[in-house]
Amino acid sequence: MADGLFKRLKASLTKSRNSISENLNNVFLGYSEIDEDFYEELEERLIMADLGVNATSRIMDRLRERVKAENLTHTSSCREILIEEITGQMAMPPTAYVFLNGRTVLFVIGVNGAGKTTSVGKLAALFKGEGKNVLIAAADTYRAAATEQLVEWANRADVPIITGKEGADPASVIYDAVHAAQARNIDMLIVDTAGRLHNKKNLMEELRKMSRIINKELPFWNQENLIVLDGTTGQNALSQAHEFGDVTRLTGIILTKLDGTAKGGIAIAIVNELSIPVKYIGIGEGINDMTPFDPNAYVRALFDEKDQEEEQHD
Amino acid sequence: MAFESLTDKLTNVFKGLRSKGKLTEEDVRVALKEVKMALLEADVSFKIVKQFINSVSERAVGEEVLTGLNPAQMVIKIVNEELTKLMGEEVTELTLNPGGKMTVIMMCGLQGSGKTTTAAKIAGKVKSKGKSPLLVAGDVYRPAAVDQLKVNAEKVGSEFFSMGTEVSPVTIAKEAIQYAESHHNNVVILDTAGRLQIDETLMQELIDIKNAITIDETLLVVDAMTGQEAVNVAETFNEKIGIDGIVLSKLDGDSRGGAALSARAVTGKPIIFAGMGEKLGDLEPFYPDRMASRILGMGDVLTLIDKAVEAKQEADEEKERQMAAKLKKGSFDFNMYLESMKQMRSMGGLGGILNMLPGVGKISDDQLPDEKELARMEAIVLSMTPRERENPKILTPQRKFRIAKGSGNDISVVNRFIKQFEQAQKMMKQMGGMKRGRHGMGALGGLMGMGGGIPGMGRRGKFF
Numbered sequence: 079m080a081d082g083l084f085k086r087l088k089a090s091l092t093k094s095r096n097s098i099s100e101n102l103n104n105v106f107l108g109y110s111e112i113d114e115d116f117y118e119e120l121e122e123r124l125i126m127a128d129l130g131v132n133a134t135s136r137i138m139d140r141l142r143e144r145v146k147a148e149n150l151t152h153t154s155s156c157r158e159i160l161i162e163e164i165t166g167q168m169a170m171p172p173t174a175y176v177f178l179n180g181r182t183v184l185f186v187i188g189v190n191g192a193g194k195t196t197s198v199g200k201l202a203a204l205f206k207g208e209g210k211n212v213l214i215a216a217a218d219t220y221r222a223a224a225t226e227q228l229v230e231w232a233n234r235a236d237v238p239i240i241t242g243k244e245g246a247d248p249a250s251v252i253y254d255a256v257h258a259a260q261a262r263n264i265d266m267l268i269v270d271t272a273g274r275l276h277n278k279k280n281l282m283e284e285l286r287k288m289s290r291i292i293n294k295e296l297p298f299w300n301q302e303n304l305i306v307l308d309g310t311t312g313q314n315a316l317s318q319a320h321e322f323g324d325v326t327r328l329t330g331i332i333l334t335k336l337d338g339t340a341k342g343g344i345a346i347a348i349v350n351e352l353s354i355p356v357k358y359i360g361i362g363e364g365i366n367d368m369t370p371f372d373p374n375a376y377v378r379a380l381f382d383e384k385d386q387e388e389e390q391h392d
Numbered sequence: 393m394a395f396e397s398l399t400d401k402l403t404n405v406f407k408g409l410r411s412k413g414k415l416t417e418e419d420v421r422v423a424l425k426e427v428k429m430a431l432l433e434a435d436v437s438f439k440i441v442k443q444f445i446n447s448v449s450e451r452a453v454g455e456e457v458l459t460g461l462n463p464a465q466m467v468i469k470i471v472n473e474e475l476t477k478l479m480g481e482e483v484t485e486l487t488l489n490p491g492g493k494m495t496v497i498m499m500c501g502l503q504g505s506g507k508t509t510t511a512a513k514i515a516g517k518v519k520s521k522g523k524s525p526l527l528v529a530g531d532v533y534r535p536a537a538v539d540q541l542k543v544n545a546e547k548v549g550s551e552f553f554s555m556g557t558e559v560s561p562v563t564i565a566k567e568a569i570q571y572a573e574s575h576h577n578n579v580v581i582l583d584t585a586g587r588l589q590i591d592e593t594l595m596q597e598l599i600d601i602k603n604a605i606t607i608d609e610t611l612l613v614v615d616a617m618t619g620q621e622a623v624n625v626a627e628t629f630n631e632k633i634g635i636d637g638i639v640l641s642k643l644d645g646d647s648r649g650g651a652a653l654s655a656r657a658v659t660g661k662p663i664i665f666a667g668m669g670e671k672l673g674d675l676e677p678f679y680p681d682r683m684a685s686r687i688l689g690m691g692d693v694l695t696l697i698d699k700a701v702e703a704k705q706e707a708d709e710e711k712e713r714q715m716a717a718k719l720k721k722g723s724f725d726f727n728m729y730l731e732s733m734k735q736m737r738s739m740g741g742l743g744g745i746l747n748m749l750p751g752v753g754k755i756s757d758d759q760l761p762d763e764k765e766l767a768r769m770e771a772i773v774l775s776m777t778p779r780e781r782e783n784p785k786i787l788t789p790q791r792k793f794r795i796a797k798g799s800g801n802d803i804s805v806v807n808r809f810i811k812q813f814e815q816a817q818k819m820m821k822q823m824g825g826m827k828r829g830r831h832g833m834g835a836l837g838g839l840m841g842m843g844g845g846i847p848g849m850g851r852r853g854k855f856f
């Protein structure tokens with residue numbers, strides 16, 4: 079992650095007095111010796127970061143084990159261990175970004191309002207900036223003015239877009255887009271879809287069908303199925319990842335709205351439980367407010383670690 | 393999911409434990425630990441959970457466990473009651489100014505929370521109540537937000553007002569009011585852009601709008617899937633902008649919706665609507681009690697509790713019938729006295745019982761005895777042996793003396809109590825001879841306290 083970005087992430091973290099990083103840091107400042115009170119408070123802070131009860135207890139169990147095994151007494155070493163453990167868990171599999179090297183269709187899905195359309199716009203700009211041939215497919219034919227919204231993003235990113243009429247079958251947009259992508263020698267086809275809650279059977283089946291069409295029509299392309307998760311979401315995101323993962327094989331997470339004070343701790347729980355890597359994060363509403371996920375920077379920001387470079391400049 | 397096994401966990405924790413008596417501190421502690429986990433899994437803000445658990449704990453220790461429930465279930469019964477209280481007990485409706493007077497509503501909230509859709513839904517709702525809504529496009533930032541509102545306005549048959557995206561929302565709001573006045577729209581619904589509560593500039597914009605026009609209802613839209621952040625969002629919007637109510641969106645999902653509790657608890661503002669789907673008709677009143685059990689996520693335990701409560705009610709009613717029958721026969725002893733005391737407490741007091749007895753008229757509160765006095769009487773009876781209770785005749789002076797010592801009362805108090813009891817008994821007998829009808833029942837009514845019949849059941853302070 080670029081340093082500038084790290085700074086922005088950190089800036090947003092320290093903006094609010096309720097910020098998680100401050101809370102997490104307070105625990106280490108407040109205790110020097112490792113004792114039950116310290117553990118308890120640490121546990122509370124992790125839960126307050128939306129990690130959830132299960133992931134938190136797994137992390138705490140690991141921590142206690144290591145403290146015991148390594149005979150640690152000072153809380154500062156716990157901080158190191160936590161950073162190490164969480165960073166390790168969030169680490170990218172080596173194949174995470176191989177799709178960037180070939181022709182790829184990115185299928186962007188998620189619940190209503192998570193930030194799919196905005197992310198599609200940002201991704202288009204990102205790839206275009208890398209010199210790729212990008213095409214956007216506006217397969218949200220359901221929500222009012224969804225197409226108009228995406229057309230605006232396509233204009234901003236200066237990439238072509240395939241649209242359908244409101245109320246049309248989204249599958250037909252996908253067919254059109256797939257054929258256009260082949261004809262126009264496209265590298266990256268990015269498909270926006272309508273938001274849907276994961277407990278709506280019909281809508282989820284519709285998604286399964288769309289995913290199949292992509293698979294069938296572009297057999298030699300990489301297919302990246304990216305679920306967009308709002309960083310302020312709580313434990314329900316786990317259920318979202320489960321259900322969306324049931325209709326299409328999820329290859330990554332786009333974690334949005336990290337410019338707020340919520341830090342998307344639920345993503346840690348999801349990686350922990352479902353092993354779906356976070357691949358991109360959204361940190362604002364501007365077209366450049368997206369970046370590949372960097373576990374180190376993320377966890378450092380989460381724990382409010384001093385940024386080396388920043389310290390030098392201060 | 394973690395919470396699905398919660399019921400099992402609780403059942404296991406309390407396996408083999410007695411199901412009678414009072415809740416001990418340990419009972420409460422163990423059960424509340426599970427409740428705490430459940431609430432956290434439901435995304436209720438940690439701070440709110442902590443406060444809540446503490447207050448429930450205070451209330452629960454020492455409470456009587458209902459027959460049919462184990463201590464854990466009893467704690468959950470209490471938790472559910474308190475949770476419902478905290479959620480706001482009653483359905484709150486959107487307040488609209490009466491008649492043709494204009495009501496101005498402003499939507500606000502985080503990005504993607506559902507403001508635009510909710511605005512249109514509300515327009516549809518007030519329209520069906522005969523109002524004339526005007527939807528105002530105040531989101532000048534998000535691409536196509538204006539179009540989205542416009543399409544939705546058409547769908548619900550609402551008038552629509554926009555000045556494009558080059559004008560400030562404050563100006564749009566002012567102009568919209570003028571437009572509404574001249575076009576006879578009596579409900580103005582102002583959509584605004586989503587914003588982070590830490591975004592000073594955009595928060596100031598909402599404050600400016602509020603200063604520029606009179607807003608009757610500022611509604612904060614909160615996504616039901618929000619995590620721990622909900623409390624910060626609600627608190628900050630309420631502090632900075634001032635909100636009047638909350639709309640909980642996307643409740644048709646499978647989230648447990650703890651954000652509802654956080655937002656409600658931290659602002660004290662009612663939740664007015666629940667968004668139940670993407671269709672523009674999918675806006676429902678918010679039912680606090682349903683939400684409480686959804687958040688708690690212990691549907692089966694709650695059903696069990698309801699059943700136990702019903703069973704208890706039935707049993708109480710049966711006992712009551714038996715007592716009424718005994719009263720009619722004229723046999724009345726100290727055991728019945730004790731029983732009636734117990735029932736009084738569980739059945740909403742003496743008034744409740746008396747009112748259930750046929751023929752007894754309504755009793756006002758000041759005619760009812762004082763709880764302290766009752767406790768004293770109860771102590772006297774509890775110091776009697778079972779035989780003495782059944783057969784007051786055997787109460788010799790020595791026995792009375794023992795009872796006085798045992799109950800911590802002066803002998804004269806015990807004597808007076810027993811004397812009054814005997815008088816009551818006599819009256820009962822007389823009454824037992826009377827068959828039925830107004831006459832007999834009137835006597836019963838007099839006996840149960842108003843005439844100073846049953847000791848301790850007289851008017852406040854009468855006995856001492």
Ligand SMILES: Nc1nc2c(ncn2[C@@H]2O[C@H](COP(=O)(O)OP(=O)(O)OP(=O)(O)O)[C@@H](O)[C@H]2O)c(=O)[nH]1
Nearest residue numbers: 190191192193194195196273335360361362503504
């Ligand atoms: N602050 C912030 N806002 C974001 C971010 N990503 C998206 N948003 C905002 O979130 C809101 C919803 O974004 P959309 O991209 O329309 O979300 P969507 O998932 O496409 O929504 P639907 O198609 O309606 O389900 C918009 O107001 C976006 O500007 C982000 O990273 N940070």
Ligand SMILES: [Mg+2]
Nearest residue numbers: 194195218224
């Ligand atoms: Mg969209």
